[in-house]
Amino acid sequence: MLITCPYCGPRDVIEFTYQGDGNRERPQPASQNLDAWNAYVYDRLNPAGDHNEIWQHSGGCRAHLRVVRNTITHEILSTAFARGGHKSADNRAEGRS
Amino acid sequence: MAEYSAFSLLKNALTGNKDWKPAWRKPDPKASYDVIVIGGGGHGLSTAYYLAKEHGITNVAVLEKGWLGSGNVGRNTTAVRSNYLLPQNTRFYEHSMKLWENLSHDLNYNVMFSQRGCLNLAHTPAQLDDYARRGNAMRHLGVDAELMSVDRIKRLVPALDVSGSARFPVLGGLMQPRAGTARHDAVAWGYARGADRRGVDIIENCEVTGFLRDGGRITGVTTTRGEIRAKKVALAVAGSTGQVMQLAGISHMPIESHVLQAFVSESLKPVVDTVLTFGMGHFYISQSDKGGLVYGGDLDGYNSYAQRGSLPIVDEVMSEMVALFPGLARVRMLRSWGGLCDMTMDGSPIIAAGPLPGMYLNCGWCYGGFKATPASGWCFAYTIAKDEPHEFNAPFTLDRFYRGLIIDDKGQGATPRLH
Numbered sequence: 001m002l003i004t005c006p007y008c009g010p011r012d013v014i015e016f017t018y019q020g021d022g023n024r025e026r027p028q029p030a031s032q033n034l035d036a037w038n039a040y041v042y043d044r045l046n047p048a049g050d051h052n053e054i055w056q057h058s059g060g061c062r063a064h065l066r067v068v069r070n071t072i073t074h075e076i077l078s079t080a081f082a083r084g085g086h087k088s089a090d091n092r093a094e095g096r097s
Numbered sequence: 098m099a100e101y102s103a104f105s106l107l108k109n110a111l112t113g114n115k116d117w118k119p120a121w122r123k124p125d126p127k128a129s130y131d132v133i134v135i136g137g138g139g140h141g142l143s144t145a146y147y148l149a150k151e152h153g154i155t156n157v158a159v160l161e162k163g164w165l166g167s168g169n170v171g172r173n174t175t176a177v178r179s180n181y182l183l184p185q186n187t188r189f190y191e192h193s194m195k196l197w198e199n200l201s202h203d204l205n206y207n208v209m210f211s212q213r214g215c216l217n218l219a220h221t222p223a224q225l226d227d228y229a230r231r232g233n234a235m236r237h238l239g240v241d242a243e244l245m246s247v248d249r250i251k252r253l254v255p256a257l258d259v260s261g262s263a264r265f266p267v268l269g270g271l272m273q274p275r276a277g278t279a280r281h282d283a284v285a286w287g288y289a290r291g292a293d294r295r296g297v298d299i300i301e302n303c304e305v306t307g308f309l310r311d312g313g314r315i316t317g318v319t320t321t322r323g324e325i326r327a328k329k330v331a332l333a334v335a336g337s338t339g340q341v342m343q344l345a346g347i348s349h350m351p352i353e354s355h356v357l358q359a360f361v362s363e364s365l366k367p368v369v370d371t372v373l374t375f376g377m378g379h380f381y382i383s384q385s386d387k388g389g390l391v392y393g394g395d396l397d398g399y400n401s402y403a404q405r406g407s408l409p410i411v412d413e414v415m416s417e418m419v420a421l422f423p424g425l426a427r428v429r430m431l432r433s434w435g436g437l438c439d440m441t442m443d444g445s446p447i448i449a450a451g452p453l454p455g456m457y458l459n460c461g462w463c464y465g466g467f468k469a470t471p472a473s474g475w476c477f478a479y480t481i482a483k484d485e486p487h488e489f490n491a492p493f494t495l496d497r498f499y500r501g502l503i504i505d506d507k508g509q510g511a512t513p514r515l516h
Contacts, residue, residue: 001407008177012409013409014409018398018399018514020353020400020512020513021353021400021515027188034499035499038498038499040351041442041498041511042351042442042498042499042511043349043350043351044339044349044350044351044352044353044513045348045349046339046349046352046353047339047343048337048339048340048351048354048402048496051400053399053400069399071354071400071401071402071403072402072403073403074403074407075400
């Protein structure tokens with residue numbers, strides 16, 4: 001699997017560290033909304049298909065990247081710097097009991 | 098149906114082996130059942146078996162999207178052990194071990210359970226201390242465990258490099274003598290036959306495509322072979338739990354699906370007669386009765402629903418094997434494959450009623466589901482039949498993550514790829 005780092009170009013996956021689901025929305029540090037914290041720490045979208053995820057080019061420029069990757073084919077659809085924050089489209093209350 | 102025995106073997110041998118009957122039927126699905134179990138792997142089949150055997154619930158269908166046992170029950174490295182630190186895990190897996198010890202007799206099917214022991218190698222004094230702690234925790238709950246010196250390890254596994262010049266010198270190990278291996282296909286077939294002969298319908302090539310609802314309650318499933326209704330719908334689809342739960346409208350779970358690879362070498366004469374694990378990386382190895390080395394390592398490390406892995410892990414696993422067994426460096430790898438793992442946020446499984454009314458959930462087996470097969474089905478059947486968990490699976494709820502009751506044996510936190 002090759003991931004194209006915006007700085008370094010296409011590099012082998014062994015140079016990167018997987019940081020997981022990029023859909024999660026971290027509550028404000030002072031937030032006392034336990035459901036929001038629980039969702040941030042424990043809930044995952046885990047789709048079979050295109051997945052929005054965070055990787056770090058830890059064996060290269062060390063930039064954090066936002067990668068869209070297909071979890072069935074392992075095809076990388078896009079890469080970009082993760083900086084600039086992320087607005088989750090999946091902020092939800094349902095999904096667990 | 099004829100019992101399998103030495104006598105029936107002899108009789109059929111003398112009559113040209115023409116009278117063997119199929120081990121299970123191939124029924125068409127009925128319109129409704131008391132219980133539908135989704136997933137015809139080890140856990141689903143054992144659930145159906147114990148529903149029938151322990152609770153008298155025989156109007157049961159097991160729905161399998163492919164062929165019976167084509168998923169993780171045939172993709173694991175067959176190790177069976179109960180060497181956990183935390184009491185919730187120890188009690189559950191020790192119950193499984195006790196079921197394993199009588200499984201071939203119980204099923205009248207030889208699952209080739211071989212209690213050859215499982216030895217965790219320690220390579221630092223701190224690790225050895227940690228193993229002593231875990232061994233004491235196990236013995237405290239009545240599970241067998243013993244610390245082994247390097248001399249004993251050397252006698253047990255002569256091929257292992259225990260010299261001081263090894264890349265990671267061995268300082269000792271923790272042995273569970275009652276641990277071992279079983280033939281995974283036979284486990285699936287044995288449970289299938291046992292369930293079938295008690296009246297359970299095992300329906301292969303029947304993929305669930307959606308859930309039927311009455312209000313909020315799950316009342317059945319739609320499948321590639323039509324609608325099937327049931328009072329209770331039980332999921333045992335570890336690896337694909339995320340996909341199936343999305344069919345029920347539940348988008349988020351405390352689970353990520355990852356791929357784990359496994360490998361088999363060419364057949365060798367006996368060289369490792371225990372299950373051995375490396376302490377300085379993630380590597381485990383045993384030898385099948387046919388002579389092939391069966392081994393594996395870590396997850397590939399990112400979400401995946403592809404039942405195949407990538408080369409970096411192949412390279413890492415081979416390096417770890419050679420670090421332990423320099424003499425095996427030129428052994429050829431024969432086959433490799435991947436299986437899907439439900440990696441939970443604490444490394445422990447989920448066996449519980451819910452999360453929707455009428456639904457029962459068995460998932461999150463990480464990469465340790467095979468050894469749990471008997472107890473998983475046994476506890477899940479209990480939960481389905483009585484609508485309450487047995488004490489062995491009571492801690493393994495879905496909501497434990499949100500109530501501060503996680504069961505994190507490795508102390509790794511909510512990073513599934515590290516469990």
